[in-house]
Amino acid sequence: MRTRIIGMLILTVLLGGCGILGQRATPSDAEMATQVAQILTAMPTPTAPPLEPTPTQPLPTVVLTEEPTVAPPAETPTPLPIEPTATPPAYPPPETVVPTATATVTVTTQPTPTFAFTPPATDPVLKLGNATWTDNMDNDRNWPTGADQYTSVEFRDGVMRLTGLTTTDGWRMTWPKVADFYLEATFRTGECKGSDRYGLFFRVPILNTPDRGYLFGLTCDGKYALRRWDASVGTRGEMITLVNWKASDAINAGPNQVNRLGVMAIRDRYALYVNGVLLTEVRDDRFLEGYFGVFVGARETENFTIQVDQIRYWENPRP
Incomplete structure (x- = not known):
């Protein structure tokens, strides 16, 4: 240019x-x-040609957001009532009387007197009055149902039906925990023979792991025994026979028979009853309180089934 x-x-x-x-x-x-x-x-000095304008960077796009909507506070749902894990006893235990005032006295320590325990030769129920707790087995509110490795349970026609699935004794437990008591249950046998057995399992220390306690049972052929089981001993547990299997005329032997088993436990003493008749008495102090239930063992009859029509106990009996 x-x-x-x-x-x-x-x-x-x-x-x-x-x-x-x-x-x-x-x-x-x-x-x-x-x-x-x-x-x-x-001549004037020519200047440099003007620079091309630099394009302006576009402004960032602003995304408009809606005003936040404040939701009304949600209503807190009312929780459903918790299902009871156990049903209260039919007959509550007597109330403990608390004195309103205590006199200050000097107490001389005396040896604790030994309770004179004389088991009645006849039916204890005739002397004990109303039971502390009763389950007539009209429903399963106090018992676990269904099948496990050893037993199956169902409730029908006003009774518990307990079936033995193996030759090993299996049991089902209920929730009351007692120390001194008279406990009894009414059983009806189904088809059975020989050493098929059933009865009461009591003074079980821990309800969720019922692997210790006493078994008072009958056989289909009319024998009774008292055994002590403790799975914590050794690798295979320990079964001690306190009363060996023995026949009694008080037992209704055979299939489709009804028998009422009772055990009076006061401290370390046990009196065994069948149909209101005293069978024998024995002492053992391994377990002094605990839970109770019923057991069955299908020793000779496959799926040997018993019906439990009623179970009840009297706490702190004084025969």
Whole structure:
């Protein structure tokens, strides 16, 4: 661009210098150079071409959000009532009388008297009055049902049906825990023979792991025994026979028979009854309180089933 401007200026000077009709002589080279220098000096210095505008970065897109909606506080649901894990006793134990005032006295320590325990030869129920707790087995509210490795249980027609699934004794437990008591249950046998057995399991220390306690049972052929089981002894447990299997005329032997088993436990003494008749008495102090239940063992008859029609106990009996 600058070269073109210079060329045009020089041409103008030459033309101007020539004049018209030869009125002025052509300038010398020195004069021409001087004029061109003067023209160039007088010209303004061209500036650099303007820069292309830099595009402005677009503003960030702002996403409008809705105003937060404040939800009303949710109503807190009313929890359902907790199902009871056990049913209260049919007959609550007597209340403990608390004295309103205690006199200050000097007490001389005396040896604890030994309770004179004389088991009645006849039915204890005739003397004990109302039971502390009774379950007539009309429903399963006090018992676990279904099948496990050893037994199955169902309630039907007003009785518990307990079936032995193996030759090993298996039991089901209920929830009361007692120390001294008279406990009895009414059993009806189904088809059975020989050493098929059933009865009471009592003074079990821990309800959730019933692996210790006493078993008072009958066989289908009319024998009774008292055994002590403790699975915590050794690797296979320990079964001690306190009363060996023995026949009794008080037992209704055979299939489809009804027998009422009772045991009076006072401290370390046990009196065994069948149908209200005292069979024998024995002492053992391994377990002095605990839970109770019923057991069955299908020793000879597959799926030997017993019906339990009622179970009840009297706490702290004084025959």
